Amino acid sequence: MILKEKAPSNASCVRLAAGIKQEQDVAFYLRRAYRNSEKVMVLNDISIEHDGERAQIDHLIIYTYGFIIVESKSIRGQVIVNEEGEWIRSYNNKWSGMPSPIKQAELQLALLRQFLIANTYDVIGTFLGIQQGLGARCYDVFCAISSDSIIDRSRAPQEVASRLVKSEFVTDVLDKTMDFKKFYQVVGKVFDSRPGFNAKELMHISNFILRHQSGTAEATNLNPFNVPKSYSSVTPPPSTVNHDANTTVVSCKHCSDTTPLSAHSGRYGYYGKCGNCGGNTPLKKPCSTCNNKETEVKKRGNVFTLHCDSCYSVTRIAVK
Template identity: 55%
Template sequence: MILKDKTQTSSASIKLDAGIKQEHDVAFYLRRAYKHSEKVMVLNDLRIEHDGESAQIDHLIAYSYGFIVVESKSIRGEVKVNEYAEWTRSYKGQWSGMPSPIKQAELQLKLLKQYLCANTEKVIGKFLGIQQGLGMRCYDVFCAISSDAIIDRTKAPKDIADKLVKSEFVTDVLDKKMNFIKFYNVVGKVYDTRPTFNQEELQNICQFLLGNTIQHESNSINEARAAWPAPTNITATTFAKPFTASELAEKTEKLTVNEAKPIVLEAITAQCKHCGDCSALSPQSGRYGYYVQCGKCGGNTPLKRPCPACNGLNTKVSRARSAYSLICANCSTPTKFILKSN
């Protein structure tokens, strides 16, 4: 089930736009694989807060045996991981170091585990009068990298290399990690000692995660509405009655992509891709179309970019007097540019 959608946002930064697109790509594959599953719950763009710390998780998979955090990473070019699990990447032929997205995902997962364990009594019930725990559940991470990137794993430690995957293969590694024993494999079930969540427990956990931290969705467009809208006024000790499996399946079947009505984004603030400044840009036109020139660093930044509404690349920048707009040929969504010249 898709319990929280990947929300569509826009950015003035081309680099950030690429990251947003990568997260949408991964959310697409997760939706295709698990939208009708009763054992797998997907929460995209999940924010959690605990003990004065916060984490924004790209994709959380909650399933019968535990939790998996998937970190999306947009990389153009080549990425290498050495024997010390240190990351480097190339961009236009130049190599530089980068933070490990695996380590980032592990920190998010650690905070999630601490958060759930601190609230065990609120999210999971008792068995034969004994309070069940969450510490011994399965907790794993993966990093989903852009499909057009080149990954060099030759020197990476095996446990790190196994966690790196191209976007289109993300559900394959998730299925392998979750390892649902087939109903006819009696021997496998006998030797599978993993503690499990029942359907009601899994639903309560997801409702708790959605309801106890404000989920940021401002200026967003949902691809398709989730089975549960993210509540914002629920208290830590109050839960709505969980849906039954049949009710969840019925709700999800009725929610199609066509039901989600796109919202026109009013404007995007142009930003220099070289220094990040937004305040000293002058519009120009050249051989390759409209662009802005930065008055601080002198760099040029094209105005043409993917459509903020559908991520389509078939866009065109138009000008009407001093106003510039981005028009998408796929969804016809117009987006105005805000150009700050001083």
């Protein structure tokens, strides 16, 4: 499932524009492979801050057994990785050294891991009922390089060479790393000791990371309990709604009275009864944030909330 797309952007610098295109290409392959998956969550172009450090991550994969960072690197020409894992590239027929994107991704992953472990209770808490912490999960990195580059990894250390992949093969190596056992591989499943997240836990963790991005709109717009319709059994408690959600008023469709309606449940869902004319009005309405019509009304205690399946916003409904 794609929870955050690569934001469109323009660049006047040729090299910067090439880097943006490379990230968009990798995001395209990830979208094609995992957009309908409930086991794989994809977050493109996110920023994490922890302990005074910041990591800008091109592509974060959160899956049943852990976390994978994919660093996109636009390289035109030839790349050589030597025995020490050092990178050399050709540009305009000139050779020069370059920082290792594998090492860069490893530093990003280390910060992400520290961030998650430091916030273990908030990330998984008692809400999810996970018995094992986040430290034992799988953590991996890969570097996706431009498809038209030439890579010489013949002398590179195996742990580096195995992490280099051209864009069009990125989902192949991800599938191999995630190693989901097919339903008929009973023996493999029995001996697979990796602790796993279920679908609701994956969504909860993904939303936690999105809400804590540095300097982005997601930090204020998302709620840790905002989950798609397929996970609608998760409903925010009243205290969470009061703190995180705005309030919307459903006016009577008969007399347009804006006095809060009295809430009721009927054959076609939740509705409000007008105290002025006595008419009934559905509480479901288009999302006030993105105007999406695919919304859902949920009730927890005496609190009614409107959930959007498009932007994942949650709005409290003013009712009596």
